[in-house]
Amino acid sequence: xxxxxxxxxxxxxxxxILRDVSLNVDTGEYxxxxxxxxxxxxxxxxxxxxxxSPTSGEILFDGEPIGGLPGNKVTRKGISLVSEDMxxxxxxxxxxxxxxxxxxxxxxxxxxxxxEFVYDLFPRLAERSGQxxxxxxxxxxxxxxxxxxxxxxxxxxxxxxxxxxxxxQLTENVFxxxxxxxxxxxxxxxxxxxxxxxxxxxxxxxxxxNGSIELSGKSSDLADNPHVRKVFLxx
Amino acid sequence: MFQxxxxxxxxxxxxxxxxxxISIIITIVVALAATIDRGGYLLVNTIVTGGMLALVSxxxxxxxxxxxxxxxxxxxxxxxxxxVGYYVFNAISxxxxxxxxxxxxxxxxxxTIVAAMIIGAVAGVITExxxxxxxxxxxxxxxxxxxxxxxxxxxxxxxxxxQLFFGADFKGIVGYYSGxxxxxxDVYISRDRxxxxxxxxxxxALFWFFMTYTxxxxxxxxxxxxxxxxxxxxxxxxxxxxxxxxxxxALAAIAGAGLLFMYPSYPSIGLEPxxxxxFVVILAGLGNVLGAVMxxxxxxxxxxxxxxxxxxxxxxxxxxxxxxxxxxxxxxGIFGSEVRGVLDK
Numbered sequence: 001x002x003x004x005x006x007x008x009x010x011x012x013x014x015x016x017i018l019r020d021v022s023l024n025v026d027t028g029e030y031x032x033x034x035x036x037x038x039x040x041x042x043x044x045x046x047x048x049x050x051x052x053s054p055t056s057g058e059i060l061f062d063g064e065p066i067g068g069l070p071g072n073k074v075t076r077k078g079i080s081l082v083s084e085d086m087x088x089x090x091x092x093x094x095x096x097x098x099x100x101x102x103x104x105x106x107x108x109x110x111x112x113x114x115x116e117f118v119y120d121l122f123p124r125l126a127e128r129s130g131q132x133x134x135x136x137x138x139x140x141x142x143x144x145x146x147x148x149x150x151x152x153x154x155x156x157x158x159x160x161x162x163x164x165x166x167x168x169q170l171t172e173n174v175f176x177x178x179x180x181x182x183x184x185x186x187x188x189x190x191x192x193x194x195x196x197x198x199x200x201x202x203x204x205x206x207x208x209x210n211g212s213i214e215l216s217g218k219s220s221d222l223a224d225n226p227h228v229r230k231v232f233l234x235x
Numbered sequence: 236m237f238q239x240x241x242x243x244x245x246x247x248x249x250x251x252x253x254x255x256x257i258s259i260i261i262t263i264v265v266a267l268a269a270t271i272d273r274g275g276y277l278l279v280n281t282i283v284t285g286g287m288l289a290l291v292s293x294x295x296x297x298x299x300x301x302x303x304x305x306x307x308x309x310x311x312x313x314x315x316x317x318x319v320g321y322y323v324f325n326a327i328s329x330x331x332x333x334x335x336x337x338x339x340x341x342x343x344x345x346x347t348i349v350a351a352m353i354i355g356a357v358a359g360v361i362t363e364x365x366x367x368x369x370x371x372x373x374x375x376x377x378x379x380x381x382x383x384x385x386x387x388x389x390x391x392x393x394x395x396x397x398q399l400f401f402g403a404d405f406k407g408i409v410g411y412y413s414g415x416x417x418x419x420x421d422v423y424i425s426r427d428r429x430x431x432x433x434x435x436x437x438x439x440a441l442f443w444f445f446m447t448y449t450x451x452x453x454x455x456x457x458x459x460x461x462x463x464x465x466x467x468x469x470x471x472x473x474x475x476x477x478x479x480x481x482x483x484x485a486l487a488a489i490a491g492a493g494l495l496f497m498y499p500s501y502p503s504i505g506l507e508p509x510x511x512x513x514f515v516v517i518l519a520g521l522g523n524v525l526g527a528v529m530x531x532x533x534x535x536x537x538x539x540x541x542x543x544x545x546x547x548x549x550x551x552x553x554x555x556x557x558x559x560x561x562x563x564x565x566x567x568g569i570f571g572s573e574v575r576g577v578l579d580k
Binding site for chain 1: 450453456457460461463464465466468469470472579
């Protein structure tokens with residue numbers, strides 16, 4: 001098991017968001033976490049990525065406990081987060097942003113290989129390598145955020161709302177690139193609002209409601225589940 | 236290829252069309268006009284003052300941009316620089332007095348600057364560890380206000396500490412280098428000024444190189460642009476914050492030691508550089524480090540011209556009026572802010 005989360009409780013200050021969340025992700029899997037607004041999806045990812053400390057519970061990555069480690073140490077263990085608001089370095093060029101993504105990699109050759117890989121995946125970024133990140137369009141910034149996450153050569157990529165604020169066509173592109181990554185053997189955990197699309201592309205899913213896991217199973221089964229259909233798809 | 240060159244050329248032109256470009260051009264034109272009118276010493280004074288001011292204000296802009304601290308104790312690190320400079324250089328002078336052939340005649344002043352830099356950096360580390368890290372651990376609520384009050388308190392403690400341990404008298408040196416002034420065309424520049432100018436130029440250049448091309452320098456910029464983003468890519472915040480603080484204090488200390496031949500050390504010596512640096516930082520846009528370098532020269536020119544044409548009591552008044560105008564009409568500064576300002580967070 002690559003990632004194991006056991007009975008995780010977390011929140012902001014006195015406000016508890018996650019209640020006993022347990023989930024796991026196996027190597028090479030494409031797992032999604034869906035749920036209504038405010039269910040705690042982003043909080044779950046942030047807690048795994050070390051941006052929030054859990055109040056209780058365990059997070060094991062590759063069998064090693066990582067709960068409570070600060071974000072930079074979690075990244076060094078091999079988890080990259082593509083956050084919802086992207087957190088790009090807006091006054092750096094695309095290339096500098098990507099270089100910062102490989103901050104934890106010291107080996108120049110490995111860095112260059114990652115850069116080529118990312119440019120290969122998103123040729124658009126190669127075209128715009130000198131442009132300031134803050135001046136790019138929403139879709140390009142999303143690509144850059146994913147690209148930057150990949151630069152650290154992670155074992156697990158956490159992707160938060162890749163379709164948020166994007167036009168349908170661009171959303172499609174982002175989903176396609178994630179597909180490519182999964183086919184290349186990367187493990188991805190995806191948080192999305194676009195439930196129909198997400199359940200179509202992922203292998204397995206968890207449904208988060210009010211901070212706890214309500215349902216889990218194969219994505220195709222979840223898509224047919226009457227509760228999911230009623231709550232998310234309005235059928 | 237040709238198209239690319241053409242494109243980048245037009246981008247440069249467009250940059251100069253902006254407010255920043257216009258003010259740079261005006262500064263250069265005014266500097267040249269004044270030089271022709273009154274003589275080259277104006278230009279020399281502007282460049283020496285501006286260079287040293289750049290060291291202080293770069294540090295200030297850095298603390299503001301990266302640590303989000305409105306630093307009002309920055310002048311006291313300048314003061315620490317003058318103090319270290321005074322004691323180290325006196326010791327070196329005493330040694331040189333009995334060994335006139337020693338190579339320290341040449342290297343002594345540089346050694347003094349390095350000593351001031353090291354002590355300044357250590358002072359910065361201590362400040363970060365003892366004060367700001369503690370505050371950060373305990374509460375990040377109302378951070379800007381609390382940090383500001385702490386820096387004011389730190390300033391009072393350091394000024395009075397100086398008075399208590401070293402006395403309130405002026406502690407100055409005659410000069411770093413003796414010998415006749417250097418003549419360039421018909422302008423005579425004292426050797427000390429040339430020295431200060433070279434120190435400022437070298438330090439600004441090194442600092443710029445460090446911030447632009449090194450991994451650590453980029454990490455500092457990354458933290459200033461997006462703290463969460465920096466954490467995500469694996470940058471350890473504590474280390475970077477400590478480094479930034481020590482760097483900015485070291486820069487102020489270098490300026491203090493570099494100007495010791497003009498301004499002797501006394502407890503509240505830091506007040507003037509602090510105010511001037513704040514003028515610069517507000518003018519440049521809060522937290523904009525490279526803009527601060529440019530604006531240092533503008534403020535220095537303004538100061539030099541005010542002294543020259545209006546009289547030496549006015550050199551604080553005119554920049555203050557300018558700052559008030561800027562705060563009213565262009566609060567983000569003429570260079571815009573490269574990083575989030577204090578109030579964004």
